[in-house]
Amino acid sequence: MPNQSESNGRSWGLLRQVAQRVLPSFVLIFSCITAPLVAEPASEKTYLGIVKSVDLFGEVYREVATGYVDKIDTSELMYAGIDGMLRSLDPYTVFLDEEDSGELDEMTSGQYVGIGVSIASLDDAFFVTSVVDGYAAAKAGIRVGDTILAINNKDVRKMALADVKAMIKGVAGTSLTFRLARQGSAAPVTATLVREEVRVNTVSYAGVMKGIGYIEMKSFSARSADELRAAFRGLQRDAQEQRVPLKGIILDLRNNPGGLLNAAVDVTSLFVGKGSEVVSIRGRSAESSKSYLTETPPLDAAIPLALLINGESASAAEIVSGAIQDLDRGVIIGERSFGKGLVQSVIRISYDNALKLTTAKYYTPSGRLIQKEIKPAHESRKVLPKAPEGNAQQIFYTKKGRKVYGSGGITPDIPVSEQAMFPFLAELRKKGALFLFSNGYCASNALPPLLPLDRQKLMASFDDFLRKKKFVYTSDSERHLTELKESLKKSQPAEGLPELNTLGALQQEILKLKEQEIGKESSRVAQALEVEILRHYNERLARRAELDHDAQVNKAIEVLSDSRKYASVLHP
Known part of the structure; x- marks a missing residue:
């Protein structure tokens, strides 16, 4: 059984590696923070406790691996044990296998090897949903809406999405051939591409609207500050060309999951004075506690600034918004942020695996803890000490x-809720109806349309498309009513059940209400269709069209355009 032996060897090696990494760390920590006379017994006790625990874990693992009634995968058993241990801590302390570790490198470096496309599975096919300008896919003429039929002569139509994505990525300099179906083209389209390093820009869009500069950041990587600086300079040039003064900057951090700590500090340093505290981290030892200050003069320390956040703004995005708020450098608009304020250190371990370990917590300049209260997935064992009372009622003060x-999390200075997506529109997006309809539209129109479109004509075409696709939308009320009817039928024979007649009448009323709601939301559906159609031609055009109807963006423009209103927020 060579595979089983190899699996056991890898698992035991991993266990030894964890022990070797953990034990010296505990000894070092206790040596550094404890007085000499106390350090030795404390470190010895801790050391012996870890040795005992590792030995116990190894013994249980060995007995299960060799004696369990059914044959098991010993590597997966080891990983399950590690995952179970880490789940008793927090959601962010995780074990990363070789594939996960590679994805982490991709996120933090801001680049990957590929051809510059995003794909999605819709209507039992794989579609190209975005193409990055300047890279292999764009150079080869691949378009949004193309359907992938085969890669390197291998039919992919029955494959899993993850497997297709894996085929696209590879080693820089190697080639791959696509066979694509394109609406409006009778014959398949063939394209040969060479994989290359694709740079993922964290600044996804920048533009001037009504004299206000808008910059959207999707993550924080090593190049984020440089990208933001370049975007800011570009906005200044655009404003000059439009012959309008640049009255303020909107930095959109909504749906930004964060990234590198140093990137957050560098981004903040573009707008606050040199030597300003951006964030502090406090860990278990003195060595893991540190304050981060800006080290360079700002790009612009005076221009009015508004940051947009929501419930998906996390980590580095919260560091930036918390610092800007505490230093009274700008106004925060939107919804409370996620509340992810834990520092992770990535520890490389054997077999190309890694451990992402929480080692400290983030605090804003005023002393606020960014991290929201979290409860471990398993509470049967009290691994962590009881947390002190939360700081929900604690008052902190900004610089002014x-x-x-x-x-x-970070609470906005000006709360503005995002417009909730109507369930019918959400279902259209989920099933790819907007995307698929736009494919057909673009096949018949070579140039992007001028907005607004004739919405009455657009919606008539879309309704016809939905009928042909046999699209069915079932509201929550309809689902609940169906469940109730089925429950009644099971409880007793249908004969003589007057309740069913009552439910039948109720069903008709629910259908009427659904049609009324769909009618009321037709303008939002038409707006979403316009944006999706534009996205097939040009991502920038589509994003600009979206922003025109964005309540939070429009609020930021309103505040930044009125110096008195802006000042009243920062000087109450």
Whole structure:
């Protein structure tokens, strides 16, 4: 059984590697933070406790691996044990296998090897959903809406999405051949491409709207500050060309999951004075506690600034927004941020695996803890000490004395809720109806349309498309009513059930209400169709069309355009 032996060897090696990494760390920590006379017994006790625990874990693992009634995968058993151990801590302390470790490198470096496309599975086919300008796919003429039929002569139509994505990525300099179906083209389209390093820009869009510069950042990588600086300079040039003064900057951090700590500090340093504290981290030892200050003069320390955040703004995005708020450098608009304020250190371990370990917590300049309260997935064992009372009622003060409250996450100065997506529109997006309809539209129109389109004509075409696709939308009320009817039928014979007649009448009323709601939302559906159609031609045109109807963006433009209103937020 060579595979089983190899698996056992890898698992035991991994266990030894964890022990070798953990034990010296505990000894070092206790040596550094404890007085000499106390350090030796404390470190010895801790050391012996870890040795005992590792030995116990190894013994249980060995007995299960060799004696369990069914044959098991010993590597997966080891990983399950590690995952179970880490789940008792927090959601962010995780074990990364070789594939996960590679994805982490991709995220933090801001680049990957590929051809510059995004794909999705819709309507039982794989579609190209975006093409990055300047890279292999764009150079080869691949378009948004193309359907992937085969890669390197291998039919992919029955494959899993993850497997197709894996085929596209590879070693830089190697080639691959696509066979594509394109609406409006009778014969398949063939394209041969060479894989290359694709740079993933963290600044995804920048533009001037009504004299206000808008910059959207999707993550924080090593190049984020340089990208933001370049975007800012570009906005200044655009404003000059439009012959309007640049009255303010909107930095959109909504749906930004964060990234590198140093990138957050560098981004903040573009707008605040040199030597300003951006964030502090406090860990278990003195060595893991540190304050991060800006080290360079700002790009612009005076231009009015508004940051947009929502419930998906996390980590580095919260560091930036928390610092800007505490230093009274700009106004925060939107919804409370996610509340992810834990520092992870990536420890490389054997067999190209890694351990992402929480080692400290983030605090804003005023002293607020960014991290919201979290409960471990398993509470049967009290691994962590009981947390102190939360700081929800604690009052903190900004540099100019404004009150801010600690409760995890960043609370905006001006709350503005995002417009909730109507369930019918959400279902259209989920099933790819907007995307597929736009494919057909673009096949018949070579140039992007001028907005607004004739919405009455557009919606008539879309309704016809939905009928042909046999698209069915079932509301939550309809689903609940169906479940109730089925429950009644099971409880007793249908004969003599007057309740069913009542439910039948109710069903008709629900259908009427659904049609009324769909009618009321037709303008939003038409707007979404316009954006999706534009996206097939040009991502920038589509994004600009979206922003024109964005309530939070429009609020930021309103505040930045009115100097008195802006000042009243920062000087209450």
